[in-house]
Structures are given as C-alpha cells and as structure tokens.
Amino acid sequence: QVxxxxxxxxxxxxxxxxxxxxxxxxxxFRFNAMGWFRQAPGKEREFVAAIGWSGTDTLFADRxxxxxxxxxxxxxxxxxxxxxxxxxxxxxVYYCAADSSSFSPPRRxxxxxxYWGQGxxxxxxx
Numbered sequence: 848q849v850x851x852x853x854x855x856x857x858x859x860x861x862x863x864x865x866x867x868x869x870x871x872x873x874x875x876f877r878f879n880a881m882g883w884f885r886q887a888p889g890k891e892r893e894f895v896a897a898i899g900w901s902g903t904d905t906l907f908a909d910r911x912x913x914x915x916x917x918x919x920x921x922x923x924x925x926x927x928x929x930x931x932x933x934x935x936x937x938x939x940v941y942y943c944a945a946d947s948s949s950f951s952p953p954r955r956x957x958x959x960x961x962y963w964g965q966g967x968x969x970x971x972x973x
Contacts, residue, residue, distance in 0.1 A: 866930070935973045
C-alpha cells in the first residue's frame with residue numbers, strides 16, 4: 848500500500864521558518880516527480896512547488912518563489928519543503944503528491960499526481 852506521510856507543520860509567527868517532510872512508503876518514487884500543494888480554509892487547493900526525479904528541475908508558485916525551496920532525498924524516499932519568511936497568507940493544510948509516471952517533469956496541475964498524503968497543518972500568526 849502506497850502512503851505519503853507529511854510532517855513538520857505547526858503554529859509559527861510571521862517571519863518564521865518551517866521544514867515540511869513527506870515520507871513515501873509502499874513503493875519507490877526515486878524516478879518520479881513530486882509536488883507540494885496547499886489548501887486554505889474556504890479556498891481551492893493550489894500548487895506550491897514541485898521537483899523532478901533527479902532533483903534538478905523545480906517549479907514554484909509565484910507567491911512562494913524566493914521563500915520556499917523543495918528538495919528530495921531519493922535514498923530516503925522523502926521530499927522536503929523548506930519555508931522561510933512565512934506569512935499569514937501561507938496558512939493552509941499542505942499536501943504532498945507523487946506522480947506515478949517515471950521520468951515525468953514536475954508539473955503544476957494537481958491532476959498530474961496520482962498519490963496524495965493526508966496533509967499537515969501550517970498556521971502562521973501575524
């Protein structure tokens with residue numbers, strides 16, 4: 848059974864940093880693109896960042912560019928989202944996602960991903 852488990856969320860003040868982790872189990876995703884999405888209360892899910900299988904190709908939403916970085920450790924089957932200078936507008940449930948197709952490029956569309964985690968809450972107070 849494939850599972851993606853996010854961790855690292857929490858309640859922080861504006862300007863703080865957090866690092867989210869997404870640990871995959873049940874299969875390897877070392878050759879697959881992975882992404883982070885988020886959903887704030889009352890809003891639609893939105894793309895945050897994505898990374899290709901090799902780790903060299905990355906995509907970011909404009910509103911997080913320069914503040915968030917995405918990385919992966921294929922040996923650990925884990926992807927990370929490092930977030931700095933957090934803003935109250937970053938408050939959301941953050942979801943990890945994985946593409947089942949090998950060697951696909953990182954994508955912004957949620958429909959490109961086949962596996963999803965349960966999410967981790969990030970709350971940024973002003």
